[in-house]
Each structure stands twice: as structure tokens, then as C-alpha cells.
Amino acid sequence: MNTSNPASTAEAADFESKSSSTRGRSRKYAQVLAVINQAAIEVFAADGPQGATTQAIADKAGLSKAQLHYYIGSKDALYRQVLQDIIDDWISVFGFADEAYGARRVLSDLIRRKMIFSFEQPLRSRIFAAEMMRGAPVLRPMMEVQSKRRTEQAAAVITNWTSQGQMGPVDPVLFLFHLWAVTQFYADHAEQVHFFRGGATADDPKEREYLIAQVTAFLLRGAGVK
Structure with missing residues (x-):
């Protein structure tokens, strides 16, 4: 005998329908x-935070300006969010692996991750670099x-490696700057690399x-890595 409550079944179906609709809207x-x-990202990379406009961002996104402002509070808030996302990714990219793996393996992995980010996310890299060149007015509080x-922490690991003889006597922070500068070149000057490498990309x-x-x-x- 079927003892199910028709009202309860209808309520469950209605709840499932509403849940599916909510998930669809969320997606x-x-x-x-x-x-x-x-x-x-495309507009900020091309025009900077001063030159960028919400109209340009809306046009690039295929939205009206009114639609854009339904999703964002302001251009400045959007710029801060883009920078925060970049910072979060930098933290991931520059996360040192287990120190016990040694200088050669850990630094090689670090350089590879940073190079791949430069290859695959050149616009985000340029936004970060441009912000730093402006004196990091927005970034500084995020980085503090x-x-x-x-x-x-990374500098302390490098200092430990030098004391163990795995690396030469480098200034750890300056070494990180040098690593950044060389790998960042492939994001900021991709066209130059492309031109002088005979069209290779x-x-x-x-x-x-x-x-x-x-x-x-x-x-x-x-760095005198052994």
C-alpha cells in the first residue's frame, strides 16, 4: 500500500525545483x-587604473554599464579585487616547497612556476608590475x-641553504628580487622575446x-647553487 503523503511529495518537489533554480542562478x-x-584585467592592463573606465569594462564584458554595476560596487573596488587575486596567486606561486628537498630542486620548481605564470598570465603580471611602478598605493596595505x-620565510630558507653550502653567499632578498626580475621579463616583454627569437612563442x-x-x-x- 502506498503510504506517501501527496502534500509532502509536492512540497519536496517544489523545494528541489527551487534549489535547482538557486544553483542555476549562482552558477x-x-x-x-x-x-x-x-x-x-584586459582594460586595467591596457589603460591602467586611472585610464580605465567602467564603460570600457562593461563593453569588453558585453554588458551595459547598469548591468556591470549590478555585479560590482565601483571601478576602484574591482581594481582592488584584481590585485588581491594576483597577490593570492603570487603567494601560491612563490610558496617554497619542503626545504629538505634542497636548493636546486626547490628553486628550479619555483622558477618554473613563475615562468609559466608569466607565459600564461602576462596581463595580470603587467598589472602587478605597473602598480609597483606607481609606488604601490593600492598594493602596499595588501602586502604589509x-x-x-x-x-x-623564503629568505630564511635561502640563508639556511647558504650556511649548508648548497648555495653561494648570496643576499637572500636580493636573490629573490633577481629571480623575480628575470622571470617577469617574459611577461612584460613577451613581444620583444617573440621578435628576437625569430617568431618563436x-x-x-x-x-x-x-x-x-x-x-x-x-x-x-x-647564485652558486651546487
């Missing part, structure tokens, strides 16, 4: 935010605690591996 909302974020602490897996190998060898040799 759409997230998808639109992702489109806006990418549009903002977390980024500074992570840099100090980092989209080609062989070219990418060649560049990573050359940069890794140069940096490790310069």
Missing part, C-alpha cells in the same frame, strides 16, 4: 563575474602582512621548455 552569477574579471612574512611547448631551462641555469649558476 550564472559566478560565470558573469568571471567574464567581468577577465574584462577588467602576508607577502612580507612569506618573503622573510611560449605557446610552443619546446620553446617554453627551452626558455625555462635557460633561465633556470642562469639563475642557479649565478
Whole structure:
């Protein structure tokens, strides 16, 4: 005998329908935010935070200005979010692996991750570099605690490696700056690399591996990594 309550069954079906509808709206909302974020990256990379406009971002995202402001509070808030996302990724990219693996392996992995980020996210790299060149007015408060602490931790690891004879007597913070500068070049000056490399691009897996190998060898040799 069927003892199910028709009212309860109807309520459950209605709840499931509403839940599915909510999940659908959430997915759409997230998808639109992702489109806006990418549009903002392209506009901020091209025009900077001063030259960028919400109209330009809306146009790039395929939205009206009114639609854009439904999803964001302001251009400045969007710029801060883009920078925060970059900072979060830098923390991941520059996270040191287990110190016990040794200088050569850990630094080689670090250089590879940073090079790949430069190849695959050149616009975000340029936004970060441009912000730093402006004196980091927006970035500085974001970097005060977390980024500074992570840099100090990385420097302590490098100092330990030098004391063990795994590296030459380098200034650990300056070494990190040098590593950053060399790898960042492939984001900021991709066209120059493309031109002087005879048209080869980092989209080609062989070219990418060649560049990573050359940069890794140069940096490790310069730091006296055994």
C-alpha cells in the first residue's frame, strides 16, 4: 500500500525545483563575474587604473554599464579585487616547497612556476608590475602582512641553504628580487622575446621548455647553487 503523503511529495518537489533554480542562478552569477574579471584585467592592463573606465569594462564584458554595476560596487573596488587575486596567486606561486628537498630542486620548481605564470598570465603580471611602478598605493596595505612574512620565510630558507653550502653567499632578498626580475621579463616583454627569437612563442611547448631551462641555469649558476 502506498503510504506517501501527496502534500509532502509536492512540497519536496517544489523545494528541489527551487534549489535547482538557486544553483542555476549562482552558477550564472559566478560565470558573469568571471567574464567581468577577465574584462577588467584586459582594460586595467591596457589603460591602467586611472585610464580605465567602467564603460570600457562593461563593453569588453558585453554588458551595459547598469548591468556591470549590478555585479560590482565601483571601478576602484574591482581594481582592488584584481590585485588581491594576483597577490593570492603570487603567494601560491612563490610558496617554497619542503626545504629538505634542497636548493636546486626547490628553486628550479619555483622558477618554473613563475615562468609559466608569466607565459600564461602576462596581463595580470603587467598589472602587478605597473602598480609597483606607481609606488604601490593600492598594493602596499595588501602586502604589509602576508607577502612580507612569506618573503622573510623564503629568505630564511635561502640563508639556511647558504650556511649548508648548497648555495653561494648570496643576499637572500636580493636573490629573490633577481629571480623575480628575470622571470617577469617574459611577461612584460613577451613581444620583444617573440621578435628576437625569430617568431618563436611560449605557446610552443619546446620553446617554453627551452626558455625555462635557460633561465633556470642562469639563475642557479649565478647564485652558486651546487
